Amino acid sequence: MIAKTAGRTAVVTGGASGIGRAIAERLAADGHRVAVLDLNPSGAAGYKADVTDRAQIDAALAEVRQDLGPVTILVNAAGRDGFKRFTKLSFEEWQRVVDVNLHGTFHCIQAALPDMLEAGWGRIVNISSSSTHSGQPFMAHYVAAKSGVNGLTKALALEFGPKGITVNAIPPSFIDTPMLRSAAERGLLGGTVEDHIERTPVRRVGLPEDIAAACSFFTSEEAGYVTGQILGVNGGRNT
Numbered sequence: 001m002i003a004k005t006a007g008r009t010a011v012v013t014g015g016a017s018g019i020g021r022a023i024a025e026r027l028a029a030d031g032h033r034v035a036v037l038d039l040n041p042s043g044a045a046g047y048k049a050d051v052t053d054r055a056q057i058d059a060a061l062a063e064v065r066q067d068l069g070p071v072t073i074l075v076n077a078a079g080r081d082g083f084k085r086f087t088k089l090s091f092e093e094w095q096r097v098v099d100v101n102l103h104g105t106f107h108c109i110q111a112a113l114p115d116m117l118e119a120g121w122g123r124i125v126n127i128s129s130s131s132t133h134s135g136q137p138f139m140a141h142y143v144a145a146k147s148g149v150n151g152l153t154k155a156l157a158l159e160f161g162p163k164g165i166t167v168n169a170i171p172p173s174f175i176d177t178p179m180l181r182s183a184a185e186r187g188l189l190g191g192t193v194e195d196h197i198e199r200t201p202v203r204r205v206g207l208p209e210d211i212a213a214a215c216s217f218f219t220s221e222e223a224g225y226v227t228g229q230i231l232g233v234n235g236g237r238n239t
């Protein structure tokens, strides 16, 4: 019988909003000490950092270690979308989206790994996107960056499996968050939220809590034999 996960120190990037916030709340309910790393965090467990800036991440993680102990759970949920016709996409716009979604994930994992290696135990969960399965017009930079996140997940799972560290990804689809609502308001979804519900096999919009539930599993003690997996949480939209 595998023991239930003892309280660990978890860092959730992008934890001030949407999916990241629900994950932070869920991991706290699971009994972990949770630190939120975000551009504009609020509350005692918030640590301000831009995930594209390694010095800010290192400084924030040093504070987290001091306050809450070594970081052995990391969830990379910070992300930024982007919508632009490819022929009009500037390299700067491409780079910004790749920086936040892919390079941010690289930095946070590399910064947190020493604690996991020292502990001989770790859980890393990367929030990618279902667009890596389906493709998405006008989001070439975003789809490319999130596909990189899936690839990084698979490579690191093999590299760090022998060290007791699992690395998995959740590519969400159509989750009701400020990011989704903002895209809907700007007419960028290819239909209204209601239109999309009609196209979703389970006939509802996804909730941040749906992603948090999958994340709770991946970060649990029981999931120690599950690594390198890309678990779609998408209401059946990308089966």
Ligand code: NAP
Residues within 6 Å of the ligand: 013, 014, 015, 016, 017, 018, 019, 020, 037, 038, 039, 040, 049, 050, 051, 052, 076, 077, 078, 079, 080, 081, 100, 104, 127, 128, 129, 130, 171, 172, 173, 174, 175, 176, 177, 178, 179, 180
């Ligand atoms: P959200 O509500 O906009 O939350 C994203 C959070 O990340 C915000 O708090 C944001 O801060 C923060 N953030 C952005 N850039 C950052 C940076 N450079 N450093 C630190 N924090 C940063 O979006 P969400 O929908 O919950 O998205 C969470 C993750 O799921 C993202 O990676 C997104 O790409 C992915 N995703 C979402 C959906 C969906 O349907 N919602 C679908 C596929 C993938 P500010 O608000 O201050 O900018």
